[in-house]
Amino acid sequence: MKLQLEKLDSIIEEEKITSIILTGPDNIEYFLGVRTIADSPLLLHYEKKGEPKLYVPLLEYYRIRDYLENTNVKVFAVSKSLKPSDASVVDKSFKEIISSFSKEDKIGYDKEYASPLTTYVLSALDDKIVDISKHISKYRMIKEDWEIENIKKAVTITSKGILEMVNNLSENITETELSGFFEFRVRRAGVDEYAFPPLVLFKPNNSYPHHLPTSNRLGKRNLVLVDVGVKYGGRCSDLTRMIIWGRKNKEELITIEAVNEAIDNVIDAGQPGMKASELAEIAIKTLEKYGLSEKFIHGLGHGFGILVHEPPYIRTGSETVLEPGMVFTVEPGVYFAGKYGVRIEEDVLVTKKGLKVLSKELKRVFVT
Numbered sequence: 179m180k181l182q183l184e185k186l187d188s189i190i191e192e193e194k195i196t197s198i199i200l201t202g203p204d205n206i207e208y209f210l211g212v213r214t215i216a217d218s219p220l221l222l223h224y225e226k227k228g229e230p231k232l233y234v235p236l237l238e239y240y241r242i243r244d245y246l247e248n249t250n251v252k253v254f255a256v257s258k259s260l261k262p263s264d265a266s267v268v269d270k271s272f273k274e275i276i277s278s279f280s281k282e283d284k285i286g287y288d289k290e291y292a293s294p295l296t297t298y299v300l301s302a303l304d305d306k307i308v309d310i311s312k313h314i315s316k317y318r319m320i321k322e323d324w325e326i327e328n329i330k331k332a333v334t335i336t337s338k339g340i341l342e343m344v345n346n347l348s349e350n351i352t353e354t355e356l357s358g359f360f361e362f363r364v365r366r367a368g369v370d371e372y373a374f375p376p377l378v379l380f381k382p383n384n385s386y387p388h389h390l391p392t393s394n395r396l397g398k399r400n401l402v403l404v405d406v407g408v409k410y411g412g413r414c415s416d417l418t419r420m421i422i423w424g425r426k427n428k429e430e431l432i433t434i435e436a437v438n439e440a441i442d443n444v445i446d447a448g449q450p451g452m453k454a455s456e457l458a459e460i461a462i463k464t465l466e467k468y469g470l471s472e473k474f475i476h477g478l479g480h481g482f483g484i485l486v487h488e489p490p491y492i493r494t495g496s497e498t499v500l501e502p503g504m505v506f507t508v509e510p511g512v513y514f515a516g517k518y519g520v521r522i523e524e525d526v527l528v529t530k531k532g533l534k535v536l537s538k539e540l541k542r543v544f545v546t
Contacts, residue, residue, distance in 0.1 A: 201222075380402055414485065
């Protein structure tokens with residue numbers, strides 16, 4: 179991970195603003211390359227080609243200061259009580275620091291990104307704010323080469339974790355126990371953070387798009403949905419695969435066939451210049467042939483990078499135009515509440531020639 183402050187310079191120049199304030203933890207992680215914690219208040223103040231100032235809670239100060247030691251970012255601990263002699267402490271609250279920027283004329287702010295400090299910023303600086311969220315989203319959507327390489331590595335590690343689960347299936351294993359095989363395998367590969375908590379679901383839990391693993395046991399016959407991802411070098415992966423355990427069920431096989439066909443049709447048709455909504459419509463029309471479109475109750479996919487869910491969002495109504503460098507999931511799903519669900523998810527990269535599947539080395543459906 180690396181500093182990407184030149185992108186902030188470009189935003190300042192384009193919007194003709196005096197400075198930028200970022201409080202979204204994922205944006206601070208993106209531009210500074212430092213690992214953040216979502217519920218921790220952070221504030222980056224940046225003036226063009228100036229000295230970036232990052233304000234953090236005291237308990238985060240030393241870790242972030244040491245990480246950014248060889249950069250030009252100045253890190254300050256925000257504390258009105260504890261003031262260690264070896265820390266650069268600001269004797270103000272975050273609210274007071276934010277209010278001090280009111281003397282500036284026009285301030286860029288990541289208004290659409292969630293933050294513990296958003297309310298303070300909007301109340302203190304509302305008439306001075308220029309929302310730069312669209313600029314930031316654009317940068318984050320178009321991945322650089324090093325980001326793509328880290329995503330590929332994350333996909334490879336995730337794939338090996340899925341294979342570990344497939345190889346350790348047994349009648350008495352539970353969803354949570356099977357999740358542990360994935361976690362053990364990817365930790366051994368050097369992963370220190372998951373993209374999200376692993377979803378390992380047997381019937382009927384996989385009939386709900388989001389359901390955490392339980393003590394539900396596999397039994398002699400089942401259908402397993404595995405939705406997992408890791409972070410490698412600060413960038414995520416996100417894969418879903420199906421495992422047929424025991425005797426096959428005709429209805430389930432038809433559903434799997436429909437979902438697979440929807441994925442193939444989307445990938446074959448996808449090209450730069452298309453709207454994201456066009457891809458979603460292709461998947462919906464494919465499932466319509468099978469009478470399953472009403473059971474497809476979520477978007478077709480989403481971008482991922484710093485976070486596992488971020489723009490572009492591949493769904494009906496989206497006006498986002500596909501561009502080379504975008505990375506997103508293609509994950510049609512069909513769900514029969516209380517019975518079973520099928521979702522298969524590929525990670526794809528938009529290239530000049532179309533959609534390149536980054537996860538193609540891992541087969542979509544395992545039969546055991």
